[in-house]
Amino acid sequence: MKICVVGTGYVGLVAGTCFAETGNDVICMDVDEEKIDGLKQGKLPIYEPGLQELIRRNVQEERLRFTTDLSGAVQESLIVSIAVGTPQGDGGSSDLSYVMEAVRAIAKAMNDYKIIVTKSTVPVGTADKIAQEISSLTTCEFDVVANPEFLKAGAAVEDFMKPDRVVIGATNTRVVEIMQDLYAPFTRTGAPILVMDPRSAEMTKYAANAMLASRISFMNEIANLCERTGANVNFVRQAIAKDRRIGASFLFPGLGYGGSCFPKDVQALIHLAHEHDYPLKLIQAVEEVNELQKRVMIHKILNFYSSETGDRKPDDDHSSLKGKTFAVWGLAFKPQTDDMREAPSRVVIEQLLALGAKIQAFDPEAMKEARKIFGDKITYAKNNYEALKGADALILVTEWNEFRNPDFKKMKALLKDPVIFDGRNQYSRREMRELGFDYVGIGRPSPA
Numbered sequence: 001m002k003i004c005v006v007g008t009g010y011v012g013l014v015a016g017t018c019f020a021e022t023g024n025d026v027i028c029m030d031v032d033e034e035k036i037d038g039l040k041q042g043k044l045p046i047y048e049p050g051l052q053e054l055i056r057r058n059v060q061e062e063r064l065r066f067t068t069d070l071s072g073a074v075q076e077s078l079i080v081s082i083a084v085g086t087p088q089g090d091g092g093s094s095d096l097s098y099v100m101e102a103v104r105a106i107a108k109a110m111n112d113y114k115i116i117v118t119k120s121t122v123p124v125g126t127a128d129k130i131a132q133e134i135s136s137l138t139t140c141e142f143d144v145v146a147n148p149e150f151l152k153a154g155a156a157v158e159d160f161m162k163p164d165r166v167v168i169g170a171t172n173t174r175v176v177e178i179m180q181d182l183y184a185p186f187t188r189t190g191a192p193i194l195v196m197d198p199r200s201a202e203m204t205k206y207a208a209n210a211m212l213a214s215r216i217s218f219m220n221e222i223a224n225l226c227e228r229t230g231a232n233v234n235f236v237r238q239a240i241a242k243d244r245r246i247g248a249s250f251l252f253p254g255l256g257y258g259g260s261c262f263p264k265d266v267q268a269l270i271h272l273a274h275e276h277d278y279p280l281k282l283i284q285a286v287e288e289v290n291e292l293q294k295r296v297m298i299h300k301i302l303n304f305y306s307s308e309t310g311d312r313k314p315d316d317d318h319s320s321l322k323g324k325t326f327a328v329w330g331l332a333f334k335p336q337t338d339d340m341r342e343a344p345s346r347v348v349i350e351q352l353l354a355l356g357a358k359i360q361a362f363d364p365e366a367m368k369e370a371r372k373i374f375g376d377k378i379t380y381a382k383n384n385y386e387a388l389k390g391a392d393a394l395i396l397v398t399e400w401n402e403f404r405n406p407d408f409k410k411m412k413a414l415l416k417d418p419v420i421f422d423g424r425n426q427y428s429r430r431e432m433r434e435l436g437f438d439y440v441g442i443g444r445p446s447p448a
């Protein structure tokens, strides 16, 4: 099949490459010339495990090409898949300007029948809006399909190649068959292709993300209550996860969810509900809890140092961390990605800087992104140990594998004081106590 993917970001590049891998003829198009030039030279704009090799192979076998020429790409394709960004707009709404700009350009370029697919996450009703816009600009025939994407940054290739399910929102039977053929190679292991109307498909994506975000906020609230009642959230999590009705995923407390999807999709759903005069009380609370959770570690840090100095109201003093240096391990919003959009690390670092502290940061993949965000406001370490040199404490924000079993003796020697604020509950409280660290986690009583 001939496919054009409009927007070559995390989703577009992965989707386009995986479609090529299953034998299709794919052109990935983007308006960002630098990105496309880089891709033509084999340079990836993002980090995703396994993607580089897959791109190399499919480019070599001439199934995958990159272009900035939308017209050419549209004209030689049957399927035009839109994977441009849908960032947060005014009042939490989903900003559809990139999608509609792409739609207008596609419509103007159309020379014959096309299947226009939305891979971007778009509000309910967008497929109809797109159909109206295209009809106003061309006499060519077309169908619009809502085909939300559920891949996870950090495991995007794996998720795309082996999805839990594929959702196709379309009404035309012939188009449904074409989409089923396109996805058949990815669903051989039995994953269902669920066919529904476009509005339900669009809603499915928001409902899935809101459900996952709810689990995170739920566990963060339980963790905070554990701390106040002397319970240990690790025991609680393990025990509830064994209940088959609950399951184990998305139950790890931390510093709140971030990334390019959950925050904006939760906001967009809240906004959509307001437009329909049906405020979503539960989802609004999920969002509020998350905003508070991003600040939980700062309160812990301030409390830790105020109890050391005997200060009464640490939060009031805007330079209360002046003279302190913190090593931060993990900047990406989660492991296995360089994506720092809405990452909790950004809130933690901005607050520490505002309180007069200095930061020495390290992330295995997100250093380039971090430089774009923080510039020379923080120091960038070459590795996780270098970040510790002379620091007053370590703050672990993102649980990369390489931070799981570090050399604690080396850490103790490098740090000025043996203090760890663990935002992901990676380390054993007992081991920390035995090694002589002051250790502060999430939802667990401090070591006795």
Ligand code: NAD
Pocket (backbone or CB within 6 Å): 006, 007, 008, 009, 010, 011, 012, 029, 030, 031, 032, 035, 083, 084, 085, 086, 098, 101, 102, 119, 120, 121, 122, 149, 150, 151, 152, 153, 260, 261
């Ligand atoms: P991204 O910002 O990484 O990529 C978007 C790309 O679109 C950019 O390269 C940009 O230059 C390009 N673009 C913008 N306007 C364009 C136009 N008119 N023509 C051609 N290219 C254009 O975004 P992303 O993370 O890949 O997300 C894309 C969509 O997929 C969003 O709606 C997002 O919510 C959804 N989604 C993302 C993920 C994820 O993990 N990142 C997962 C599922 C769904």
